[in-house]
Amino acid sequence: AQSVTQPDIHITVSEGASLELRCNYSYGATPYLFWYVQSPGQGLQLLLKYFSGDTLVQGIKGFEAEFKRSQSSFNLRKPSVHWSDAAEYFCAVGFNTGKLIFGQGTTLQVKP
Amino acid sequence: DAGVIQSPRHEVTEMGQEVTLRCKPISGHDYLFWYRQTMMRGLELLIYFNNNVPIDDSGMPEDRFSAKMPNASFSTLKIQPSEPRDSAVYFCASSNLAEGRETQYFGPGTRLLVL
Numbered sequence: 001a002q003s004v005t006q007p008d009i010h011i012t013v014s015e016g017a018s019l020e021l022r023c024n025y026s027y028g029a030t031p032y033l034f035w036y037v038q039s040p041g042q043g044l045q046l047l048l049k050y051f052s053g054d055t056l057v058q059g060i061k062g063f064e065a066e067f068k069r070s071q072s073s074f075n076l077r078k079p080s081v082h083w084s085d086a087a088e089y090f091c092a093v094g095f096n097t098g099k100l101i102f103g104q105g106t107t108l109q110v111k112p
Numbered sequence: 113d114a115g116v117i118q119s120p121r122h123e124v125t126e127m128g129q130e131v132t133l134r135c136k137p138i139s140g141h142d143y144l145f146w147y148r149q150t151m152m153r154g155l156e157l158l159i160y161f162n163n164n165v166p167i168d169d170s171g172m173p174e175d176r177f178s179a180k181m182p183n184a185s186f187s188t189l190k191i192q193p194s195e196p197r198d199s200a201v202y203f204c205a206s207s208n209l210a211e212g213r214e215t216q217y218f219g220p221g222t223r224l225l226v227l
Binding site: 032100104 | 145167212213214217219
């Protein structure tokens with residue numbers, strides 16, 4: 001069955017430090033890949049997406065993600081975290097059916 | 113664009129009452145999705161529409177839930193009768209084929225509490 005795994009439920013980083021959030025998927029072919037961010041009490045905002053082509057994708061708010069086919073991964077990165085990045089981050093995969101399957105989310109806490 | 117609009121933002125009701133959640137998708141989007149978010153189950157797709165027609169409702173939990181899309185700019189999700197286990201955040205999202213139907217834009221959600 002298709003699935004998405006975000007191994008880290010909660011991550012804490014210091015402001016200014018680098019960030020990497022992990023995402024792995026289980027599927028026979030390359031799916032469409034997404035990262036969303038959800039601030040408390042808010043809806044989900046699309047950070048970036050990968051459909052095909054260059055495996056390093058740039059998104060909004062200084063985020064980027066790299067697709068690694070051999071590892072079935074699509075990890076999200078940011079070189080320097082700001083306090084306003086504290087939120088919950090969701091990885092999602094689509095399979096050209098219109099449906100998205102979401103991971104369980106990773107909560108990011110930023111220490112001053 | 114105003115983005116996806118949902119109403120109400122918060123709803124508190126008593127068990128057994130009917131609840132209607134509303135959604136206005138982004139203009140020009142031809143796909144509309146209803147999701148439910150809970151701590152236990154995360155984000156679940158309930159149903160989605162294409163050009164106002166329901167395509168996949170396999171995620172709808174039971175007959176108490178129904179969804180309609182009478183036109184391209186409006187959809188409702190109805191729960192009748194509501195139960196405490198329906199308490200969750202319900203999101204509406206929309207997309208279009210040009211950008212990719214999986215590129216979904218979410219509304220702010222409706223926080224439902226059933227007492």
